[in-house]
Amino acid sequence: MQWMEMKKDELEKQYSPSRWSHRMAADDVIKAHVKALKEGTEQARSLAQTLINVPYGDGDGEKLDVYIPRTDSLDVNLVIYIHGGYWQFLSKEESGFMAVPLIDKDVVVVAVGYTIAPKGDMDLMVSQVRRSVVSVIQQYSHISGLYLCGHSAGAHLAAMVLSTDWSQYSVTPNIKGAFLVSGIFDLLPILSTYVNEPLKMTEEVAVRNSPSQLVPQLKQSSSGCQIVVAVAQNDSPEFRKQSEEYYKALEAAGLNVTMEDVANTDHFSIIEQLVDADYHLTKLLLKMMGKS
Numbered sequence: 458m459q460w461m462e463m464k465k466d467e468l469e470k471q472y473s474p475s476r477w478s479h480r481m482a483a484d485d486v487i488k489a490h491v492k493a494l495k496e497g498t499e500q501a502r503s504l505a506q507t508l509i510n511v512p513y514g515d516g517d518g519e520k521l522d523v524y525i526p527r528t529d530s531l532d533v534n535l536v537i538y539i540h541g542g543y544w545q546f547l548s549k550e551e552s553g554f555m556a557v558p559l560i561d562k563d564v565v566v567v568a569v570g571y572t573i574a575p576k577g578d579m580d581l582m583v584s585q586v587r588r589s590v591v592s593v594i595q596q597y598s599h600i601s602g603l604y605l606c607g608h609s610a611g612a613h614l615a616a617m618v619l620s621t622d623w624s625q626y627s628v629t630p631n632i633k634g635a636f637l638v639s640g641i642f643d644l645l646p647i648l649s650t651y652v653n654e655p656l657k658m659t660e661e662v663a664v665r666n667s668p669s670q671l672v673p674q675l676k677q678s679s680s681g682c683q684i685v686v687a688v689a690q691n692d693s694p695e696f697r698k699q700s701e702e703y704y705k706a707l708e709a710a711g712l713n714v715t716m717e718d719v720a721n722t723d724h725f726s727i728i729e730q731l732v733d734a735d736y737h738l739t740k741l742l743l744k745m746m747g748k749s
């Protein structure tokens with residue numbers, strides 16, 4: 458069924474990721490998610506050298522955390538992670554969880570903070586993640602490759618970074634690869650749902666911030682980027698459709714894109730498992746960086 462034909466109840470269920478987990482009840486899966494991210498981030502902060510709260514702008518929430526490998530290697534890649542949480546939950550404070558297996562392979566991990574709703578709105582969050590990427594490449598101009606990874610709302614923000622007209626910025630980032638995990642790429646279906654209550658997006662805001670509408674811009678700005686669109690086997694049909702349709706649009710535009718339907722995962726476990734070096738997506742990310 459098309460989202461436009463759905464009753465409000467059904468649409469809100471489709472856009473409630475916790476209600477589709479096969480592991481636990483909805484409330485429990487979210488609690489367990491936050492706990493897993495927190496514990497993973499604590500572990501990473503205790504093992505890695507870190508720079509916490511590095512400003513990338515003058516705004517209040519415009520700070521990022523850097524997880525640094527202990528290495529003398531000159532071939533150092535950097536992954537910027539953009540957290541999820543429907544643009545209204547989570548923060549960079551629990552977003553360093555995937556750093557351990559990456560720093561072990563000489564990869565720098567950056568967890569970006571941005572101003573979630575209701576304090577921040579969609580235009581601000583998109584502007585913040587774009588500026589954070591510019592700041593990182595100015596700070597780390599010697600790295601061998603820049604990669605992006607985003608989960609859920611963070612995958613949306615990562616796709617918006619790939620779709621940036623950089624002519625307004627001081628530098629043009631060369632993003633080699635992007636992992637878009639269980640993302641939302643068309644914001645129109647959520648306009649009438651509870652998700653939009655704190656966001657208060659108008660249709661105009663939703664359209665200009667929908668990666669699905671910006672594929673020609675992405676092709677112009679990120680033609681050399683290797684894109685992985687990953688979706689959980691147990692994501693809702695609407696979430697699965699969001700990924701599938703965005704993947705097809707990128708593919709049709711001639712971009713270097715692959716689709717990963719990750720078996721035995723749900724909306725939350727698909728990203729939580731990045732703490733594990735043996736997890737399929739961890740290995741794929743390292744392989745993309747030539748580190749397998």
Ligand SMILES: N[C@@H](CC(=O)c1ccccc1NC=O)C(=O)O
Binds near residue numbers: 472487543547
């Ligand atoms: N109402 C949403 C809540 C949600 O998506 C969420 C809540 C807390 C932390 C993260 C979340 N989502 C994705 O990262 C749900 O049903 O899952």
